[in-house]
Amino acid sequence: MNIALAPAASAQSDTTRIQRVVSPGGIEAWLVHDKTLPLVAMEFAFVSGAAQDPADKPGTASLMSSLLDEGAGDLDSRSFQDKLAEKAIELRFDASRDSIGGSLRTLSENVAPAFELTRLAVNAPRFDEEAVERIRQGQLASLRRRANDPSTLASLGWSARAFPNHPYGRPVAGTLESVPTITREDLAAFAKRTLAKDNLKIAVVGDITAETLAPALDSIFGALPAKAELTPVPDVVPQGLGTVEVKTLDVPQTSVVFGGIGLKRNDPDFIPAFVLNHMLGGSAFSSRLFKEVREKRGLAYSVYSHLAPLDHAALILGGTATKNERAGEAIDLIRAEYLKLLTDGPSEAELDDAKSYLIGSFALRFDSSAKVASQLLQIQIDNLGIDYIDVRNQLVAAVTLDDVKRVAARLKANPELLFSLVGKPVGVVPNGG
Known part of the structure; x- marks a missing residue:
């Protein structure tokens, strides 16, 4: 199996095509340089996630990640989304139990503006009140729909029973009671302490060279805090087994x-x-x-x-x-x-x-x-x-x-x-x- 997106020109190992790129500032990414299509895909994650939610405010990581592309720097939400649309750039963020993830897709000719918008999103999210309330209402609407979905309820019930008094027992998307209590200040504080260089992993695939990517890593992520301020999460075994x-x-x-x-x-x-x-x-x-x-x-x-x-x-x-x-x-x-x-x-x-x-x-x-x-x-x-x-x-x-x-x-x-x-x-x- 070859991870190239087109037949390899020579019988080279898969991993010789994976380059470990280290920026001048010490940020590491794994790169597969592939010129088959004029596209660049970047996946990155900050190891943190909903496990870092305050105990009384589950849903913080989810709400925060949903707002990273809803205005940043001097661009409000509409302007930010317009910039993405103008260049057909796809930029998304999400939260899981153990990470905050980012996903970027762009034509290689638009890689510079795509990287700049990503830089703004992770370094200078605005959390404007209008955007916060709009995304909050969307999250609440989703929670209301899920409140009548049997498979979702079964999954949430399993986690709550298996992990009482532990972050894994709390719903990633929060609850109808918790989400309204999450403030703009909560979101900004969560971003500040969880988005950092020491818990960052990056993978890039497509029509971009290591020489171009290395300085770009510093441009995108270099201004982030050196270390995340994470709350220790204890190891746990599921409770309620046999019930x-x-x-x-x-x-x-x-x-x-x-x-x-x-x-x-x-x-x-x-x-x-x-x-x-x-x-x-x-x-x-x-x-x-x-x-x-x-x-x-x-x-x-x-x-x-x-x-x-x-x-x-x-x-x-x-x-x-x-x-x-x-x-x-x-x-x-x-x-x-x-x-x-x-x-x-x-x-x-x-x-x-x-x-x-x-x-x-x-x-x-x-x-x-x-x-x-x-x-x-x-x-x-x-x-x-x-x-x-x-x-x-x-x-x-x-x-x-x-x-x-x-x-x-x-x-x-x-x-x-x-x-x-x-x-x-x-x-x-x-x-x-």
């Missing part, structure tokens, strides 16, 4: 979110666990959960699981939706299949099929400049090393049945799952306490 939470909602289907203890991304057994999860619920058609829950019994249209290695918690998560009258049957089956896989392990044929799929599908993550930039950014965030693209498929291919069984034995030490259900489930006894 079922139910929120009653008058809908024909029950939405189900389930999860338990997984492995952190830096765990030496993460790749075997990744392969094991693919056999559990990571494949749309060949996983055990798909075969048992959908194909054999017709309980759900889809069912899935995935590893979720957060910065301060290691999880395995999954979900499905089923008719209310079959909800109890569905969660009993999910429990049983998970425990069966952990107890007996997979067959050699299952392992071979899983590895073949995971190796073959890896290239699909790199079929556009935006996807390449996103992958390079995540590799940096996960501290996997600049050669990870070269070695990833080798790591998957090297997983043995003994490796998978060892991981299964580790997970079986804490096999209980927490279920969060929203609907009118039948055959389910809530025992969340």
